Amino acid sequence: GENVEQHPSTLSVQEGDSAVIKCTYSDSASNYFPWYKQELGKRPQLIIDIRSNVGEKKDQRIAVTLNKTAKHFSLHITETQPEDSAVYFCAASIDRVFGNEKLTFGTGTRLTIIP
């Protein structure tokens, strides 16, 4: 099955600086890569996702890049703010037409923004 590795497990950055979280996946058939944010005591929520026909996607201060050849994808947060402090999870899924109906998550990155 799919294996998703996520690094680093913890990350502290100064407010206003950029943060980068990286994930690698094992199954070359994976083609959907979402990122979820989980604030303390809350449920995970989708912040951005990318599909394999796109190399980069941006939404205001967040962006995701995908390198299918190397089987890795990254989350970039620019101009970080205190409200960006949370745990971030990457995930990977194979297109359901291949019969796999599972979403596999990474182990998470705890991001702390230092004021």
Place this chain on the structure above:
Amino acid sequence: NAGVTQTPKFQVLKTGQSMTLQCAQDMNHEYMSWYRQDPGMGLRLIHYSVGAGITDQGEVPNGYNVSRSTTEDFPLRLLSAAPSQTSVYFCASSYLGPDNEQFFGPGTRLTVL
């Protein structure tokens, strides 16, 4: 729309007891799933369902059963609780499958003594 709801929010069980965690969604989503969240291990898939009457195992299914008799409800049953099942449990639903946005419930914190 209430979205995805879960009950109870907290539960304490003794080893060997059984219980059912409830999950319901009002978005008419076909795909529903259960995850457990443990420190340092991310979200691990327990069971999932692609529609009423269809369920399948995820990454960590042992000790858990599910059923999907309606589109709205997807209960998770612990047959004989063990301390290793102490965790936070999240139910999620999405349109069609895992390659769309997952909407998570608020979670159930379970402690097994």
